[in-house]
Amino acid sequence: MMRGVNRVVFLGRAIRSDFATVSGISSGATHQQLPQFTLYGTCSNPSSHWLSQKAVDHLRFSSPSIAHSVAGIVRYSSASATSVAHDDHAKETLRAEGVLPKDVVLYQYEACPFCNKVKAFLDFYDIPYKIVEVNPINKKEIKWSDYKKVPIVTVDGEQMVDSSDIIDKLLKRMHPDYDLNADEEKRWRGWVDNHLVHVLSPNIYRTVPEALESFDYITTRGNFSFFERLTAKYSGAAIMYLVSKKLKKKHNITDERAALYGAAEQWVDALKGRKFLGESNPNLADLAVFGVLRPIRHLKSGRDMVEHTRIGRWYSEMEQAVGQCSSIDA
Template identity: 30%
Template sequence: MSLLFVSASRTCRSSFSRQHILLSTSRFQSTQINPEIHQTQNQQTKADYPSSSSSNSSRRYRFYFLSIAAGALIGGAYTFRQSRKYEGLMPEYITNSEQLQRKAMEARPMPPPVTKHITFDEGPRVNFPFKLTLYQYVTCPFCCKVRAYLNYNRIPYDIVEVNSVMRSETKWSIYKKVPILVIENEEIQLNDSSMIISAIESYLRMPTKRFENISKLYQSVVEKDEKGKLSFNYPNKYFLVEPLTNERVDPTKQVQTEKTKDDARDNDATTTTKNVNNQSSPWFFTKFFSKSKSEHKEGLVNIGSGTVTDNETKSITSYNKSSEQYKLERKWREWVDTKFVHTLSPNIYCTLNQSLNTFRWFSQAGDWEQIFPWYQRWIIVYVGAVVMRGVAGRLRKKYNLNDNVRISLYECANEWVKAVGNKNFLGGSQPNLADLNVYGILTAIQGCEAFQDLMSNTKIQPWFERMKHSVEPHFADNRLRATT
């Protein structure tokens, strides 16, 4: 009977009924005929009636397989290249990052593509004899921190505005973030805004023969992940450090503590009153405070580049007060980097319209029309606005901000105002490093709707205006040079 079905099926190869008969035959054979006959019949059927759908399916599978294989090959090659990129240097630069910096500086284009020269109508508060070049995004909060510090101390510097999309200006650097500050005289690269500020402040309080004597005390911890990406960490970036005695310009006339200038003045005056001369100690992280040997002459005490009179001396309790003041300054510097700054982006990019307006303000504030070609500027503004709108949502979740991100921004501002209290600044009569850091990150959003809401809905504006008066009115020259 099975032979009869097969014969009938051959007379209607192109019909639908043929397929039905073959299916019935296969089922029938599987239960009724000898397995050997079944195998012979299947081979004959496949030979006589090739399936076009099976052929197309096989081609698709081959295409998928080849695509996956090609992708795996390319991805594997890229991963291998990244993992081997710094393999030869890896054991050395984890313990000595100076080699890493030297190689980066050798690859740096010279002269740098400077877009602005910042000078001041008054001399610096403390002499800083080195030439500086700052690689930045104009409205990056961390770059704004560094600029606020340099402007307050009236230290001249050059700016290289980095294209935030192409980033061609910093391709030479293995450190891929901004700000990057280069000490041109000694070809030293400083990374991380807090480390930059601490290093320069350490030099101003304790000048050395070379800036390298300060920078080498802020060695980075460099790590490489499984993808070959390098990460930089500066464990002591919030500390001010003391160089070795033989590296100082004049160790007998310099402040050797990490406290604010006013606190240092009080401490040295007290030391002079007690007529105590302490020998300079080797450098160590300045959570261990050391007293310096001061010089007393005609009622004046030399404190770095300044002097105070004997009638300004305080009681011996000023030393303990100074220690607490420094700890307070360091606490709020860390607070700025770990909490306050993370409320900014979710607020200025909280809607697509605000995100677009923010980037338009960035373009205006950074003079992008004079710095970047029109197509690069278009990409930065429109693509950046869309991308950052998406990033803002992830940042809100990552840092556990309120669903209404304005509330988180207001809470941080009120927390800072409470810390300042009735004083003009957290540092007292003069801003300290924490004041400059908070002011710096807020200048990053000055042209945004979020900034106006912040000024209107919190009590931070009086402090901000005092800071602006202390930092900003000293500009004498802000020349621009167009780049391509």
């Protein structure tokens, strides 16, 4: 089994559906005519955000080349022995039955939270996969595909897109009888996309130092050239710091940390004393929450969240259940 180093990644997909409003762009605007606003503007989940031309123009005090570059870049306790043994046996059974996919390639942005949601699923099921890091400026790595967002996964040559759809299809291959419409699990998977992610960006970019810390993670782990890395860290952090204030207003957030802590506590309450929402083993909702939180775990916002809420124990249990990253770079 191929295992790599467990990766620390960063998330910001929360700002995707917001920028059409923040930038004054109607939902029907043609995407090809607008520069992408956020690093996650091409993450494959419901809506997209775009940087208004006015915002790009503000960058031209530095130089046209920086403005162009930034416009592209910024779019850019442990488990019981019985439970672990049962989980490992189930995975070995899947391997023996030959239902685990054999050739999996994930096209991603290292910092994309929804790419990390897919990775949490693959890691939990010990499915080896190769990673192709996509450059957010030219996206040359996915020029072969008509679908221009990430994550894209190819499974034995078959293309799959959209994080939730990828997970659903892979799970159905392994467990044809799995009920994807189970009320509790489905409800909390939706909560991740429709609520949890929206409190993250205002926290990640809450202060200038936090914005710089976040972009330092982005630029050192993503597929950037030296110039792109340099301009993204400072210009991108400045933009996102300002935009986060508008996101607070849009989502009626008065206190960023209180909103983050509240979401964490809401999730813990949903567990109702259970180890995982899926009882003795994580289900898809557990993996979704863990996947989108894993990128911020070692940023200041994530450290504060673990320190000031009850989510730390569940998170530690999930780290052990999911294990190390099963990927190798392609």
